[in-house]
Amino acid sequence: MTAKPQQATTTSSPWLLALALSTPIILLPCTQLYSLPIVIFAILGIFMLLGLLRHRQTFNVEDKTLRVLPRCVLFILLPILISSIDAHAPMLALKASVNYMFFGLMALAVAILLRAQAAFKQVAIISSVLVCIWAFNGVAQVALGIDMFGKSMADESGYANSFFADSQQYGFFIGALAAIPLYTLCLLGANRLTHLLVMVLLTLGVLFGGVRSGWLMFAWALMPYIYLAYIKPAKRPIVPMIVVPTFVVAVVFAALSSSTLLKQQVTNSQGLLTGNTQQMNFASHDYIELWQLTGNIVGQHLVNGVGVNNFTSALMPNLMPYAAVPTSIDVSHPHHVWLDVAVSTGMIGLFGLLFVYAAMWRLWRSATPDQQALALPMLMPVLVLWWPINAHHGFYSLPLAALTLFCLAFSIAALTYRGEMK
Numbered sequence: 556m557t558a559k560p561q562q563a564t565t566t567s568s569p570w571l572l573a574l575a576l577s578t579p580i581i582l583l584p585c586t587q588l589y590s591l592p593i594v595i596f597a598i599l600g601i602f603m604l605l606g607l608l609r610h611r612q613t614f615n616v617e618d619k620t621l622r623v624l625p626r627c628v629l630f631i632l633l634p635i636l637i638s639s640i641d642a643h644a645p646m647l648a649l650k651a652s653v654n655y656m657f658f659g660l661m662a663l664a665v666a667i668l669l670r671a672q673a674a675f676k677q678v679a680i681i682s683s684v685l686v687c688i689w690a691f692n693g694v695a696q697v698a699l700g701i702d703m704f705g706k707s708m709a710d711e712s713g714y715a716n717s718f719f720a721d722s723q724q725y726g727f728f729i730g731a732l733a734a735i736p737l738y739t740l741c742l743l744g745a746n747r748l749t750h751l752l753v754m755v756l757l758t759l760g761v762l763f764g765g766v767r768s769g770w771l772m773f774a775w776a777l778m779p780y781i782y783l784a785y786i787k788p789a790k791r792p793i794v795p796m797i798v799v800p801t802f803v804v805a806v807v808f809a810a811l812s813s814s815t816l817l818k819q820q821v822t823n824s825q826g827l828l829t830g831n832t833q834q835m836n837f838a839s840h841d842y843i844e845l846w847q848l849t850g851n852i853v854g855q856h857l858v859n860g861v862g863v864n865n866f867t868s869a870l871m872p873n874l875m876p877y878a879a880v881p882t883s884i885d886v887s888h889p890h891h892v893w894l895d896v897a898v899s900t901g902m903i904g905l906f907g908l909l910f911v912y913a914a915m916w917r918l919w920r921s922a923t924p925d926q927q928a929l930a931l932p933m934l935m936p937v938l939v940l941w942w943p944i945n946a947h948h949g950f951y952s953l954p955l956a957a958l959t960l961f962c963l964a965f966s967i968a969a970l971t972y973r974g975e976m977k
Contacts, residue, residue: 636649638859644862644864679738683736729764734773785799853901
């Protein structure tokens, strides 16, 4: 008589934990509430860290999670501290280091909670449903002029903004997090029709966001997904190698034919890639100038950079003799991942980021295929966010830093988990 209630409790608890762990993604569109779950998990992380230190003689020192995760956080945190030594505004860099300490504690709590309840699949499913809702709402805004709740499009640019404040935020984050539903379908072994429908929905949702960095991130996530979902399990791989990319291209062209805004954005992107200045818009011109000036600043502060959140003050002396401050883009960061790391923390920061890559690669190589499949839904967003040619958001910005460390903690816990999944 007591076995059934115990079974029900065991079954439901991973879903409750998964819902709690998914709140950083659930509240991502809400700027005012986004930091709330981060603070709660960080406080839990403090108690968990104290508990680990108190029992440091008894806990398993061979646990890879407790070795790899702190190292990855330190590889990013220490260069931030070193960059504050000769920064123009050292307090800004020190504030960023405090934030990363906070996010590191959050990541520790996330990893330990996931290992305790094994809610990996549940978190991936909830996050996937949420991202698909974002995409559906964005498609509805562009196609019907109203979203799924009957509200008219709020973004004046004409691109979808879904539940976010503007299309720039929506286009960036949907491009990065669209990888979660794709690789969750691979994890769950969904049928091909489900794969196709979800892939079309996400492709349209990312396109209608109108953000080029979102397009790039989604494209990088899409290529290995096509291999895992269609080419690898096929008896004749040549068929999906031809059919699936052709289908994706057809969806893209159908979206372009329905939106003059997307056509113009693609034209501007082509000009940026080919160097045809006549095809570029003003923002593209400013990006190129900003990258050139950032390269000059990196050469002047090669070792430890100008300091995190000190880019604008370092840019002005280099910019003012040549031109006015660009007005079409935000000049608080270089709009390029590796340039942002190089100018903020110098070669020390770049080597630290490479060490994080190396630590994750070693962990990936030592993991089983099941562990790798379990980690991919959250690992792929980190890879596309930290991809060298990614742009638009600052590497050290608060929402992006918290999101990447959250996904990194999930990935490390999944790659080291050796229990049975439910």
